Amino acid sequence: xxxxxxxxxxxxxxxxxxxxxxxxxxxxxxxxxxxxxxxxxxxxxxxxxxxxxxxxxxxxxxxxxxxxxxxxxxxxxxxxxxxxxxxxxxxxxxxxxxxxxxxxxxxxxxxx
Amino acid sequence: xxxxxxxxxxxxxxxxxxxxxxxxxxxxxxxxxxxxxxxxxxxxxxxxxxxxxxxxxxxxxxxxxxxxxxxxxxxxxxxxxxxxxxxxxxxxxxxxxxxxxxxxxxxxxxxx
Numbered sequence: 001x002x003x004x005x006x007x008x009x010x011x012x013x014x015x016x017x018x019x020x021x022x023x024x025x026x027x028x029x030x031x032x033x034x035x036x037x038x039x040x041x042x043x044x045x046x047x048x049x050x051x052x053x054x055x056x057x058x059x060x061x062x063x064x065x066x067x068x069x070x071x072x073x074x075x076x077x078x079x080x081x082x083x084x085x086x087x088x089x090x091x092x093x094x095x096x097x098x099x100x101x102x103x104x105x106x107x108x109x110x111x112x
Numbered sequence: 113x114x115x116x117x118x119x120x121x122x123x124x125x126x127x128x129x130x131x132x133x134x135x136x137x138x139x140x141x142x143x144x145x146x147x148x149x150x151x152x153x154x155x156x157x158x159x160x161x162x163x164x165x166x167x168x169x170x171x172x173x174x175x176x177x178x179x180x181x182x183x184x185x186x187x188x189x190x191x192x193x194x195x196x197x198x199x200x201x202x203x204x205x206x207x208x209x210x211x212x213x214x215x216x217x218x219x220x221x222x223x224x
Contacts, residue, residue, distance in 0.1 A: 034212060043116075043202050043215035044155075087155065098168040099145065100204075100213060102155040 002027045002092045006103035013078055013110050021073040021086055021106045029093030033071050034100060035064050036087040044087055047073075078110045114139065116205050116216035124222045130191040133219045137184050137205030144186040145213060146178060149200040158201075161186055162208075190221075198223045 005024045013019055025033065032051055036044035048057045050066040057064050061082065063074040073086055085107045089100040117136045125131050137144050146158040157170040161180035178188040184205075190197055200220050204213035 032212075036215075041220075043204075043217045046212050046214055049212050089155075098143075098160040098162075099157040099170065100147075100155075101157070102147075104154040 002090055002094070002101040004088055004090055004101055004103035006086075006088050006106050008106060009104070010107045011109070013075075013108070015079060015110055015112050016077050018074070018076045018078070020075070021088075021108070023071040023073070023088030023103055024069060025071070025088075025090045026069075027090045027092040027094075027101075031091040031093050031097065033066055034089045034091070035071070035073055036089065038085045038087055038105070047086075075108070078108075080110045080112050083108055083110045116203055116214055118201075118203050118216040118219050120219060121217065122220045122222075124224065125193050126224050127193055127195060129193050130189065131193060131221060132187055132189045133201055133203075133221075135186045135188075135203030135205075135216060137186070137203075138214055141205035141207055141214075142184055143206045143208060143211075143213075144180055144184060145204045145206075146186070146188050147202045147204065148172075149202055149218070150198075155202070158188065193223045195223050197221065 003026045007022045035047040038044045048064040053068045085105040087105045089102040119134045143162045145160040147155045149155045159169045164180045175191045180186045200218045202218045204215045206213045
């Protein structure tokens with residue numbers, strides 16, 4: 001069974017204070033690891049897909065990296081508008097290969 | 113390009129009733145997945161459809177069912193509603209299995 005654990009559950013940062021969110025996973029054959037951002041009352045917004053260990057992707061102040069056991073979402077010099085819940089999900093190649101297994105998310109608050 | 117749309121956005125039902133939720137995927141997307149999101153359990157996979165065929169189903173009781181039409185639009189149905197069915201129901205579409213999923217805004221279901 002695929003499993004995803006995200007840490008920390010919540011993170012408060014001062015504006016400009018860089019940090020990283022962690023996503024640890026176990027999966028039978030990784031097809032893809034996905035990062036989403038979710039604002040209150042809205043559906044998740046797609047950020048990145050990572051397919052293999054060593055891969056990195058960047059978008060504005062966000063950078064996602066992937067190893068064989070975990071992924072990190074690095075946030076550089078965050079702004080208040082980066083406040084949201086960040087979700088990590090994996091897609092495996094086992095019996096559940098048509099579904100995403102999500103972690104419970106990290107709620108990020110960026111204080112001006 | 114229009115995103116994933118879901119109707120209705122909000123629903124209030126009473127225990128024992130049944131409900132049907134609708135999802136229109138992004139044009140050209142053939143895969144539609146449904147998820148239930150609650151504060152305690154996070155995002156949990158319900159089922160996935162591709163070309164009108166259910167390819168995978170999550171660990172939910174048989175009261176939860178769905179279907180997909182030839183135009184890729186999808187509906188999910190919950191019969192004999194229980195209080196615990198109160199949740200945000202999210203629909204996501206993708207081009208195919210290995211592509212990123214794009215989520216709609218969700219339907220907020222409240223069961224009284």
